[in-house]
Structures are given as structure tokens and as C-alpha cells.
Amino acid sequence: EAGVAQSPRYKIIEKRQSVAFWCNPISGHATLYWYQQILGQGPKLLIQFQNNGVVDDSQLPKDRFSAERLKGVDSTLKIQPAKLEDSAVYLCASSLEATSGSDGNEQFFGPGTRLTVL
Amino acid sequence: GDSVTQMEGPVTLSEEAFLTINCTYTATGYPSLFWYVQYPGEGLQLLLKATKADDKGSNKGFEATYRKETTSFHLEKGSVQVSDSAVYFCALSERPPLRSARQLTFGSGTQLTVLP
Numbered sequence: 001e002a003g004v005a006q007s008p009r010y011k012i013i014e015k016r017q018s019v020a021f022w023c024n025p026i027s028g029h030a031t032l033y034w035y036q037q038i039l040g041q042g043p044k045l046l047i048q049f050q051n052n053g054v055v056d057d058s059q060l061p062k063d064r065f066s067a068e069r070l071k072g073v074d075s076t077l078k079i080q081p082a083k084l085e086d087s088a089v090y091l092c093a094s095s096l097e098a099t100s101g102s103d104g105n106e107q108f109f110g111p112g113t114r115l116t117v118l
Numbered sequence: 119g120d121s122v123t124q125m126e127g128p129v130t131l132s133e134e135a136f137l138t139i140n141c142t143y144t145a146t147g148y149p150s151l152f153w154y155v156q157y158p159g160e161g162l163q164l165l166l167k168a169t170k171a172d173d174k175g176s177n178k179g180f181e182a183t184y185r186k187e188t189t190s191f192h193l194e195k196g197s198v199q200v201s202d203s204a205v206y207f208c209a210l211s212e213r214p215p216l217r218s219a220r221q222l223t224f225g226s227g228t229q230l231t232v233l234p
Contacts, residue, residue: 003161040227041226042207042209042224042225042226042227045221045222048221091162106164106167107222109154109162109163110161111159111160
């Protein structure tokens, strides 16, 4: 079974530029997550989709970050304009479903995109 | 809000040594607990989990027991190998109020290096 795919793996940009990351979740997984992992810290949830609807985007800096999940499959995360503090690894994860009795429902993670903002 | 506190690294051990990585949590409800592992250049992988008090999760020789009385979920392995070198993350999953889905809250990670 193919895992979660992400691209690009690495990206270097200058501050105030824009950047986009792409994620393809595991086939059949209804829920998709984007996390930001700053060096030396654990991943922090940015946004969570169920199918093509947003479940939670309370920690997404909406003045510069946006995300969409068209047709409930692939997703893109965009930053515009980027700041120095956005340098991090952006992780995408997916799970079969996120609700209810899915106690301990497993999230599967992609390899991440490492963003460096100069 | 929910939080996870992990033992700070890095941790360096010789092969076949005993490993403990401490993890404590704060949660408003009754969370599920996880250990994830991140090998160099790879994504996070679920190592083990426990969903209720006194449950023991185990995988690949690693174990952790859900201790509600001490709000802890310490990771242990009796004899580490060089291939266990990675970053280990403790995490909890709880459904936030007013939201429909469970979310993961991670600790800051502990880098483990095992020397031959």
C-alpha cells in the first residue's frame, strides 16, 4: 500500500515570497492533517480536513497561510508571504476517519517538506 | 489546554543498554497515548499506543504503560540496537471541546543515538 506522498521534499525561498506544498494521502483516507514542525519541537497541527471540509483550522495563521483539499483527496498548503519564522518541516498525515469511537485512530505521516526562508 | 512533556535529549547509549524515555501529560479528559518514532529522512511512524489506564502498548521490543495516577507513559526497551537510533515523540489524542474530531498533541521529541 502506498503511503502519504508529499512534494517537494525541500524548498528554499526568500522572505516575502510565496510557496506551496502538495500532499497525496493514502487512498480511502477521509481525514487529512497538516502539521508544522519547527526544529527541536514536536509537530503542531495547522489544519484538519475531513473529506473536502475543514474540521479545525484554529491554529492556522490565516493572514498568510491557506489550505485546500479539492475533491476530498489531494491537498495543498500555501504560505504567502513567507516570514523567517516559517522555516520548518511541514508534515502531512492522513487517517481512515477521525470521529467518535475511533479511539486511538492511527495517523499515517508523509516524509515532510523542509522549508527554509532566508 | 492539553500538553505533553518529554525527557530532554539527546540520549546516547551503548548497544544492549536499557532505555527509558520519560513522558508525562496534562489533559482535561481521558486521552489515548502514543509513541511515534522518526528515523532520519523519514516521516513519523506509530510505534505503540494505549487507549485506557493500565494498558500496555508494545512493539519491536519497546513498551509503555498508561499510568493515569501519575499521568505518565514512559517508553522502555530492555536492550537497544544501533537501528533504534531515531527521534521519539510522545503524543496524546483527545477530542477538544466543541470539535468533532480527535487531535494529536506532541511532545518536543527525544533524540536517541545508540553506539555499537
